[in-house]
Amino acid sequence: MKREDGEVRCVACMMCPTVCPAHCITIVPEEAPSGSIEKRPRIFEIDELRCVVCGLCVEACPCDAIRMDTGIHAPPTLRRADAILDKEALLARGEKSIATQGGVGPFWREKVKA
Numbered sequence: 001m002k003r004e005d006g007e008v009r010c011v012a013c014m015m016c017p018t019v020c021p022a023h024c025i026t027i028v029p030e031e032a033p034s035g036s037i038e039k040r041p042r043i044f045e046i047d048e049l050r051c052v053v054c055g056l057c058v059e060a061c062p063c064d065a066i067r068m069d070t071g072i073h074a075p076p077t078l079r080r081a082d083a084i085l086d087k088e089a090l091l092a093r094g095e096k097s098i099a100t101q102g103g104v105g106p107f108w109r110e111k112v113k114a
């Protein structure tokens, strides 16, 4: 998914490759040049032949950066390498998300006091 300015929403927190049971997500982070996020993925790849479509990456992502509702499925391919989607290919499928990203969240202790 993209931010409203068209930049990648992913902040390279590494939650999705950590939770992925198929180990099919590869991320190489880099420092973001400017703006409110500290990191972004320099490389972000998903191996669609290894993905078991469990959706755990979507659940784990704190940034609404990864979704499985594009309606576009992995096309048949004769070459193994063609099944590995890179950041550009994934972003070409992604849309802009208006979910709030970054900033200070609600203070959960106030809820506990009430």
Ligand code: SF4
Pocket: 019, 020, 021, 022, 023, 024, 025, 046, 050, 051, 052, 053, 054, 055, 056, 057, 058
């Ligand atoms: S949906 Fe695919 S990429 Fe996401 S966690 Fe599951 S196996 Fe990994």
Ligand code: SF4
Pocket: 009, 010, 011, 012, 013, 014, 015, 016, 017, 027, 057, 060, 061, 062, 063, 064, 065, 066
């Ligand atoms: S897609 Fe989401 S969970 Fe995965 S590294 Fe990026 S921000 Fe973290």
